[in-house]
Amino acid sequence: MKRLFKGVSVGLLGCALMFSALTSSADRSVKVLGWGAQSGPLKSFGVNSETALRSAVAEINAAGGVKLGDGTMVPIEVIGYEDSACKKDQNIAILRKTASTTDAIVAMGTTCSGACQAMFGVLQKKVGDASDSGLQMPMLADTCIRPGLAKISEWAFRNVPNEIDMYDALFAWLSQQHPGIKTFSGGTETDQGHSFITHTKVIVQAAIRHGFEWVGPAVPELGPKVGQGAKELQAATKTQHWLMGDTNYSVQARKIKKQNPDMVLVSSHPFSACGFLKEMKRQRVKPKLLVGLTSSASQETLNGCMKEAEGIIIPTGFAPITPAAQKANEIVSKAGGFLDLHSAAAWENAYLVKAAVEAAGISANPDNLAEDRAKFRNALAGITAAEGLIGPVTRNAEGEASKPYVYVQVVDGKWKVIHDPRG
């Protein structure tokens, strides 16, 4: 009886262990956690990125998932998409929570450049630096676009367009296409880091570099180099800028009207860009050309001021010009999202995660989480080229991407691709 009891016990134990092993294998997945603005005025950015990320992950899983180090195919699991509301403290709190309480192998998002900058600051600066107690959590960003943020930490990677290249090429092209346009001026929203920095350090200088003459307030220090005379420009032009939540743009529009530029730069997100464009129309300001901020190449601009934005030209990292981009656009649209330069990057990031996981040979075992994260980071750093939705995406040693881009223009109330610099 004792033998029988022992035998049954051993058998049951063996069954239990086997079932447990089978269950854990079946439950294994590569976990990722995303976040972005899910509330507040920039909610649409977060919603579109989430929809794109989840749609891409569903596509990957439907095609078999990702291969782990032991050869097992497992799905990618988006274990959550948090609301960071574009607030620095909220972003940092979510990052800390993700790193310490979840099995996520990589953190994905987030919406605002200022939030990214703050968040990257709590990551370990250099991999393997024992004296740095910063978080060791890979972070793959899709939206925060302000130039130069990924160099803050070796754990930070960005798949965002390089605005310095984009505006440089745009003005080079515009100078050829519109030789009659000689002068320019413009304004920006000073409370949005991306708009303000890009306007005063990148866009104005790029226009000067390609022969356009600045006719705003005199700034002798202005020049063609990135950032040249930016501080002086910020000081001299503060009466023709605005804030994101402003409701009255009369002074700014009148100042620009007086300068009578051929080309006006509206370096602003959709709401205030629309407010300013409408005020320009009311005051009969009719420049020959309008150039906008990358983030305004979106559906929101058409929702807010389709008529007034007619003719505006913006460089963007996404347009449905390839079969892959068209397919992704269709899938995300069906899921209720809108694919633009930011959310398209979220789609591409899902495929980057697949590539990095397969290159790293991770185990997806919670017991090896720290090791898996480190392997994943190293693999991601090693991927210096990947196929994006509209063409190859490369990444430099600082974790910054170089992406293909096209120029879009509002024509008859719709975004239309007017030029692809790749020919």
Place this chain on the structure above:
Amino acid sequence: MEDFWYEFVEVTQTITDGLLFGSTYALIGVGFTLIFGAMGKLNMAYAAAALGGAYAGLAGFVLIKAPLVLVFGISAVAAAVLGYAIYFVCFRFIPVNNHLAALMASVGGLFFIDEVVVHVTRGSPLTFPSMFGDVFFEIGPYGIRGDLVFVFVIGLISTGILLYILFKTRLGLATRAVAQQDVAARLCGIGVHSTNSVTFAIAGVLGGIAGAMTAAAVGVLSPVMTVPLTIKGIIVAVIGGLGSIPGAIIAGLFVGAFENVFLYFRGIDERDMYVVALLFIFLVFRPNGLFGTAITRD
């Protein structure tokens, strides 16, 4: 001399624009001051309800192709309903003397309405139809926007109607009685809660018109407008004198002109600093505002 003339024209144009746009601040400020006058409490959710009403009007425009007059009407009615709801949720059941609880409840109301709008619209800016948006009067070197003149006139008419209600009707008498001494008003058979709720609804009507006017003046409606309008409304109400309707109107126009002048001379980075400094100056040297009297409510 030519420079001086140019600068003179620019500054007077800036002041004119500011005065006209200030009429939207005045309408918001009147709502704040009306509720404060009636209850001695600040309704922080007032501007959010005003813009909520404007969104309802816009929904009418988009969904049933409502004409512009109806859009403004829907905005007013929707904001009145929201105003009543705010009274019911944030003020009705909170003890009269617990001012902080009511204040915080209305702050909650502000963020709740704002987030509902954000969730429905995904935060996307939406085109708001403009009345007389293409009308632009050019008088010599000056240009005056027709739609802002319209806002100004509607503001004056709305305020006139409001003053008539307050001083020429039984409802207004009841409102003033409750504002002065609610216990005595109750003893006279006036329903304090019903009077307060109607006051919130009337303030809501005004807010709905203000919200729609502001959205029409900007041409775009977006949740990013809520907090700046709330701040401007409070500043206007305080500078005008909490409880004083004429004070709110004059302060609204004044703040509109003042901020535009500082934007013109000092730029966007400093504009709001001067507006807030103006508020501090009033709080320190004239705490009852331009036309306010010392609070006499028991």
